[in-house]
Amino acid sequence: MIAYLETKSPAQVNELQTQLEREYELLSGNRMALDLSRGKPAAEQLSLSEGLEQMIDGDYRAADGSDVRNYGNLQGLPEARELGAELLDVPAETVLAGGNSSLSLMHLAVSTAMQPGLWGDTRQWSSAKPIKVLTPVPGYDRHFALCEALGIQMVNIDMTDSGPNMSQARALVEADDCIKGIWCVPKYSNPTGCIYSQETVDEIAQLSNIAAADDFVVLWDNAYAWHDFEFPPTRLTPIYPLAQHHGTENHVVQFASTSKITFAGAGVGFISSGAKVLQTLAQQLSFRTIGPDKVNQLRHARFLKGRLMEHMQAHATLLKPKFDLVLRTLKEELGQWSIASWTEPQGGYFVSLDLQPNLASEVIDMAKQVGLTLTPAGATFPMGKDPKNCNVRIAPTFATLDDLGMAMQVLTLCVKLATVRQFTLTINRKNQG
Ligand SMILES: Cc1ncc(COP(=O)(O)O)c(C=O)c1O
Incomplete structure (x- = not known):
């Protein structure tokens, strides 16, 4: 999975890490409040059902005549x-x-x-x-x-x-x-x-x-x-x-x-x-x-x-661009690195992202520190225990497209930085051992 890093010399990996650390540092000053944890419909989706209000209009009789x-x-x-x-x-x-x-x-x-x-x-x-x-x-x-x-x-x-x-x-x-x-x-x-x-x-x-x-x-x-x-x-x-x-x-x-x-x-x-x-x-x-x-x-x-069907098509019109943005960013930012894998759903409310083993809690903590809330590590497993500590659930529906774009940049940066840190640590340990 970390084939890309393995092609780099130690000096190049070091340089990459310094650059990512700098980018992460810059994010800390931004005071963001982004959230990809909630599998909730966005306000525009809820507005699609405002017509519910007019459905009774004084007529409380069901088809069987009951009140x-x-x-x-x-x-x-x-x-x-x-x-x-x-x-x-x-x-x-x-x-x-x-x-x-x-x-x-x-x-x-x-x-x-x-x-x-x-x-x-x-x-x-x-x-x-x-x-x-x-x-x-x-x-x-x-x-x-x-x-x-x-x-x-x-x-x-x-x-x-x-x-x-x-x-x-x-x-x-x-x-x-x-x-x-x-x-x-x-x-x-x-x-x-x-x-x-x-x-x-x-x-x-x-x-x-x-x-x-x-x-x-x-x-x-x-x-x-x-x-x-x-x-x-x-x-x-x-x-x-x-x-x-x-x-x-x-x-x-x-x-x-x-x-x-x-x-x-x-x-x-x-x-x-x-x-x-x-x-x-x-x-x-x-x-x-x-x-x-x-x-x-x-x-x-x-x-x-x-x-x-027509109603669900209206939901899809709002949701598809959000999922496209998530998948595009994952591909652009992480695809070439081969350090993570993710699902590409054709519907529903979530994308499931798998990181290198032992990185999910670290990435989620790193994101939290710069203002991005993600579903807690382990939440997708019974008793909150992800045995590989690698799964992150992305819930793109509730955020606006702008916020989602920023959130995905933060998430992918945290993934890259945490992976390079882990890679460096493993190499150092190997060299010492
Ligand atoms: C798989 C699944 N089942 C059920 C629910 C909740 O459904 P309800 O609001 O009908 O209780 C959710 C909400 O996220 C869900 O993802």
Whole structure:
């Protein structure tokens, strides 16, 4: 990876380091406040959904004639369930439309799987000691935090360009009946941006059939299902028909939300599974709420009906230039050096950057000192522990293009300087030893 530095004489490396140190020094005086840590929509993206405001306009009747201002309809409005079905590429009867967050529905599913169980029988994860789930890494920190909060151990498997490493996944679930599930972000995965291949989706749909545990569950968080940059969009192989084919539809639980389609944190969350699981989840939900916010559901269903693709194209118009800028800068500044590798997603919210081993925390600290906040080192791994300390998650969406340009210059400079410092140190140690 550090082929470029290896072609240089010690004097040339020294000169390069002095020059980079000087550039970094200059940045310190700039008092910047840049942030690439937040996977949030930018203000212009939120403005695309201002039309939500006009969607009620005194008409509170849902398509079934019910008054959405009142209690009821625990599984969500039929038109909201239709919207969830469109997002997840599943039949509407498999969908429950909930409140403002898919993460809370993930908590509902996992805590129900633990106790009393998802199937209305004696199977419950809490019988296992310890309870474990597979976590493809790098992955989404809130999945890890949720497991940690519920006392679930995480077993890392590698993420590849086509999804989780399935030979690792298969071997582990076959051998260990304490492994109860797997986290998946199947399209524009957080943070690598990969899309699971058809073969991977099919293998995942079969996992519960080969698992040693009889209560194995695929947690299919399709948060970026519609977040493409190019149109017509790349289609993810839908898991539901495959699960039906393999008889595992009650062992796959899918999630989505409009958080990154309309208003983040003020959208609608969806959960979908087989009839048995949906019934259990609805019952569990009834202990927590008398019904969801159907006014918001109606507003969303009316706003997005028949124009989801058009709406997502408007997001893409705003996001594509940001991702192009990130990828261009990485290539221009680091490409020739061959000191890092990164993903080139065609959608979603993140770019995943891998540095030389042991450099992620140093680069993130160096960037922080000159005013650039990045996602904390290790955040993309369970318990915050990146075994190679090399992964940096870049979240380009929230910054303005100008700020993003500056932030990427700072980041790539820190990467180059930290790598040269590490290289020099290694050479010096070798010479001394
Ligand atoms: C993979 C993934 N799932 C879920 C969420 C959160 O979704 P919600 O706002 O619906 O809880 C995010 C937010 O960043 C995410 O990246």
